[in-house]
Amino acid sequence: MALPIARTRYEAEAYVMLYACVCGHHEFDPERVDDVSVGRHGASEWHGVCGSCGHSRLFVFGRPAGEPTERGHEFLYGGREPSQLLDAGCWMALALDYAAAARGAARPPGVGPFTRVLHAEWTWAAAAVAEAAKFVEPSVGHVPPETLLSGLGLRVRATAPRGAFSRRALQRRFNRYRRGRAVGDEQRWLRRLEKPPQVPELPGMAWFHLVKAIVERCHLLQETGDLSVVLDREALLEALALTGPNSGIDELGAQVCGTLHWLRHGALAMAGEPAADDLASALRCYRPLQDLAARRPGGATPLTFPSQVPRALRLVLECREG
Incomplete structure (x- = not known):
């Protein structure tokens, strides 16, 4: 599982504090669920709505094998190893x-x-x-x-x-x-x-690991045809962890998550199971792309879809947009 590990509750809180909503505000009072059963050691979810714009926000963190045993000011956020969440x-x-x-x-x-x-x-x-x-x-x-x-x-x-x-x-x-x-x-x-200098707007440490893991899942599905690689709960949580912080979302992150949800939608439909949730999630991944396009200079520039978006999903999105 590629979920970013929060070594302690305090480290998860620090991550939540630093990442703003898409509207730019940090006002957020989430509820915490600590007993998410996934992977070897479980996960925790932090969910709520932005206090400024009302946008739904969700953070998902993997749990470590055990709590840090070290004591002292140096170890309030975690043990001796560096953070996987914050640089x-x-x-x-x-x-x-x-x-x-x-x-x-x-x-x-x-x-x-x-x-x-x-x-x-x-x-x-x-x-x-x-x-x-x-x-x-x-x-x-x-x-x-x-x-x-x-x-x-x-x-x-x-x-x-x-x-x-x-x-x-x-x-x-x-x-x-x-x-x-x-x-x-x-x-x-x-x-x-x-007045920060001009530096690359990199989205953060966890983003790199999550994008890689999700892309590998999609490639594995294409190679093996094994639907379980995109249908298991870990795949879903990885997608939620990637898009949840909102402020770090970008074209690639939205595209990767949208593709994963679209593959899940198709796999569930083939199995005869309701797939509306994943279709809705795939469509929601399009919203950050809209927001990013609107914020670009000369916001009237028409949005061009990434070539990797499946044609069927592209048609649905274009119908929704029109």
Whole structure:
């Protein structure tokens, strides 16, 4: 199963916090289902609607073989292994947000102005920095640029102070946040992030694994004719995990998911089973393509369908559009 693994509930929450809806807003109060029976260790679903536009949102995460056994600030989000959900740049963005919240937090009643207060936000900021440090390559002593697989991660790296992703700098930042102290570069860094440089809008780490897994399923069906490779529940959850975050969806992701749902629709129809849900899902995958086309400069440009969309599905979509 290719579902992205959330090592802990806190890591899943971090992923949900960072990925916005298609409308650009982060307001989202999901319900969590922890006992989804799929794969060797199960999965969890986070579902709800965007608080801004009402768009349905769904996140699906695989579960690890066991909870991390390590203890300490470094392991609040997961064990010693790097995250499969967020790259080092995303973790640093989260750390900066927590540090800013800690600096702006009100002092508890009755606490004097010269008494140091360790707000919980400092603990989470330190934990996020520790997650970024897990991507450091021992042989070079810093986070390799090629491990940044998201647009946010690349923007954070491009606006970072010199050497901010080195092992030494990350350790220093972790130690200061753990003691409730800022490094001093947070506000300037955040201001630079408000006007991000032009970097590739990569959708994230999980996206690459999911697209590859779904394409392999489709190829396997063509080679073997075994309908089970697209009908099992893992295939469906992989498609939902790919499209669920919404903000990372793109033409290829929508096309891959639409194709998978279309294949499921055909397989179920051949078996004489109701296939309306997968047909509807295939059609819903077309919506992000419409939204992406509308947001392009000169939005009146007619949408051209990817050549890989099955002809029958293309006709249905063109009828719906017309």
